[in-house]
Amino acid sequence: MASPPSQQTLSVQDALGRAYGHWNAGQADQAEQWCQRVLAAWPGQADAMHLLGLMAHAYGNLDLAISHLRQACMAPRAPAVYSSNLAEMYRQKGMLAEGEEAAQRAVSMDPSLVSAWSNLGILLQESGKLERSLECLQRVVALTPEAPETHNNLGNTWRLLNRLDQAEPSYRKALELNPSYAEAHSNLAFLLSSQGRYDNAYAHAQRAIELSPRLIDAYLNLAEVEMSRERYSEVLRALDMLNAFAPQHPAALSARAKALKQLERAEEALPFARRAVALMPRSADAHSTLASVLAHLGQTEEALASAERAAKLPGTKAEEATVSRGTMLLEAGRKEEALTAFEEALVVFPNSMQIRIARIEARSVESGDDADIAALEGCVAEGDRRTQSDLLSARFALGKAYLDIKNPERAFHHLNIGNRTKRTAIQFDARQTERWMMDVLDACSPERMATLSGLGTPGSMPIFIVGMPRSGTTLIEQILSSHPQVTGAGELAALRLTVESAGAFPASLRSLTRESASVLLPKMGQDYLKRVAPLAQGRPYLVDKMPGNFLYAGLIPLILPGARIIHSRRDAVDTCLSCYTKLFGGSQPFAYDLAELGIFYRLYERMMDHWRKVLPADSLIEVDYEAVVDDIETEARRMIEFLGLPWDDACLEFHKNRRVVRTASVNQVRQPIYKSSKGRWTAYASYLEPLLAELGISKQ
Structure with a gap:
């Protein structure tokens, strides 16, 4: 075992070299001692603060990591990579605006720093600024075409842009470059689930877990597959596996709350939803989940307040939250407020099919020139570029709209396609159902x-x-x-x-x-x-x-x-x-x-x-x-x-x-x-x- 630092005189660079050497060797205590010795001689020294920040992050203390890295970045000649790493810490904390600012500073300082462009692209992605994210990540792919991580990150942005035709090839390219890339398997699982390809999605999620047993997103995506299949007990089983090593992960707490609500255990779900919000107060998904649980329990006003908070937060879940809030208003009998909410949301999310669908369901369509009809017709024309959820919902909404305006031919065109698509995604055997029902009567x-x-x-x-x-x-x-x-x-x-x-x-x-x-x-x-x-x-x-x-x-x-x-x-x-x-x-x-x-x-x-x-x-x-x-x-x-x-x-x-x-x-x-x-x-x-x-x- 190495002895603690001696009193011999060393230069700052020598001391830092020893600190990094111990850290890279897995000797955290000794690394910290050398960092503290540097700071005793030179308070606030940027390189020592940066290393302490990385160490704090490695041990799960994100707040301390951000504090150290923020101080490191204040140094006049702090390298761009420090701001890039701070941006990633901010992202993990859910502080997306601060993260974007730090990443933007990093790429301005060093336009050739690939990690900074990658971090900026991911932050923009999570903030819902998808076109700018796409530009950043395409730049990263051009700079490092053989890096599987770059294709995986680009795939995430393509998916959020509803360009599934581009997202899937990006994930598969990542896996071609590295077949054991757990994150790409996990993300591909999420994509396939959104297309209704549940068996393949399940296989990729399981493969991700086999490759990286502590990859949190893999368990969350496995839970998402089972949620889509309405197998809520299996959702809880996946989350139990995750709970073994990440019991306080906010996304896992939210997912558990959603599953418990579906199992009519809303009172049990509520503490999980509240805990997720407490841990991630700036997470739109956490607030949106809390809103849905509160609404299920009949606590409408608090549910609306949570949904409104979710809708105002940055991130890709804000669009979903705006629709959820409008739907809650509609369910509460406040139709005019709901329509106004949908109208306002459309200004923020002009390409949202969810909002268009909600507006059609909330009112009687009066003309074939309706803007929502045109938008949804455009959506279904895109085919597999869209998620199955968007396509299905759009087909049924168009069916309703055309019935409103007395155009049954167009209505049943969409309804027949929508019903056939939905039917292929579910298991139902009419004769087996008949046997079960007659068995019930016999009993x-x-x-x-x-x-x-x-x-x-x-x-x-x-x-x-x-x-x-x-x-x-x-x-x-x-x-x-x-x-x-x-x-x-x-x-x-x-x-x-x-x-x-x-x-x-x-x-x-x-x-x-x-x-x-x-x-x-x-x-x-x-x-x-x-x-x-x-x-x-x-x-x-x-x-x-x-x-x-x-x-x-x-x-x-x-x-x-x-x-x-x-x-x-x-x-x-x-x-x-x-x-x-x-x-x-x-x-x-x-x-x-x-x-x-x-x-x-x-x-x-x-x-x-x-x-x-x-x-x-x-x-x-x-x-x-x-x-x-x-x-x-x-x-x-x-x-x-x-x-x-x-x-x-x-x-x-x-x-x-x-x-x-x-x-x-x-x-x-x-x-x-x-x-x-x-x-x-x-x-x-x-x-x-x-x-x-x-x-x-x-x-x-």
Whole structure:
């Protein structure tokens, strides 16, 4: 072991040489001692401060590293590389403006310094200044064409510019130059995931982890792949691996919060989201994640404030945050504010397809000359240069816009392409689904239901609205939630998650004896109530309007005796047509093929026929959408009476209810009852032949 510095006289350069020698040999303590000896003789000496900064960074003390490097850069003859390194430290801290200034200073001091141009390009990239980033990184590639890192960095900017046709070759060039380049594998995984090429994306993310087990972005990109596939438990598994060595990484905390929210564990997600913001207060992504969790918990004003902060911060997530804020305003019934927010955002992000799509969804398009239509037509014309997310969303938005202006030919052109594209990205087997659904009915026979009745957790809080998506469930929820004793919680995954946590369904139900059921069924009821109770906002009744809960309707009275179920019905073709025109946020795998829609609708009808026979008579009521449209007061009074609540006239003024609505029907429920959607399908019958054939309905 080397002895500490002696008292012999050494020049500053000799002492610095020894400090760097020890540092390069992995002897940090000795290196620091030599640096301190230099500083004792020459306070603030730039080279010693620079080395101490690098050491502090290596040991994870970013604030101290920035402090040391900032002081080093103040020296009159400090080399450009010091400013370049300071720029990178600022970037890692999320101080993008300061980082850009330091990197710009570095390239001005030494235009030949490749690392400075690279750092400047990456800072501009993360600040959303993508055209300038592109110039910098193309310069770096020209200077060092054989360096895989340069192609990888350039690929990141191409991707953010939505030039996927250029991004992928850049990543692959990096891997051609260095097949073991973990960062390039990781970035390629993210790109492939955005294109819906999930299996390939997963393989590259895993390869990145194999090559560099402590590469944080690789775990985050693996989590992103699984998030895109809606495999939220696998998201948490990837983040658990990351947590083993980076438990306080802000992006990992945000990703965990997002996954927990999707798993209806928003209260559990909130501390992770808040911690991410505390660690990275200038991260748009952290604030945006916090906003989404708060919104899910019904804390709308704080959510809007977080979204607004995210939208004002630099970085590539600011665009997403502006859309999120506008959407929250729309969901809260503040449509004019939302449209204004989208308009203002378009000034900042004139090429944003997300904003164009949000604007089309928020209003009725009146003319084929609409600027948003033209922009989205341009987007889809770019093809694979765009992300799959942009292309899919644009197709469905164009379908909606052309239906608004009564141009069904163009509408179904886009809807058919969008639905086919979405269908290829999901797994759905109609016959396998039929077998499972019939298995559920067999497990919920009248005899079995009678054997297991009366064992669950009593309580009348939950009101379930079930049926097909787009069958009027949101309208019914809006009417009920206008009552002062009822909170509308929207579409919750809580029941499905409760069922899944109890074992494979319906086998788990079929294997129960009354003795084992007396333990499991109350536990499931308590599990469900624990998930939803925070959303009730202190009111005695909560509406869970997840339409797909019709699949588990037989379980509801077993685990929650006292709960009420409202079955929302609507004309079969109108329902399926409305499904076909929507790109659902959640999982509706049957909705993207007209024939499969018809098959699934018939299966749904068979299930509901069964539930009518086996559910307790006082637990189920059926409400027809058309009947509500024709006579809202009669149907509203019938539902309120079914729930055992006193009548309140507010139920007839449902369109004035300012609660948050997070479904594709958000615009409709802000208007008084209208009848234009009754029999809507007849105008489009010629485009619906596969659906009509499965439903056994003629085109008329």
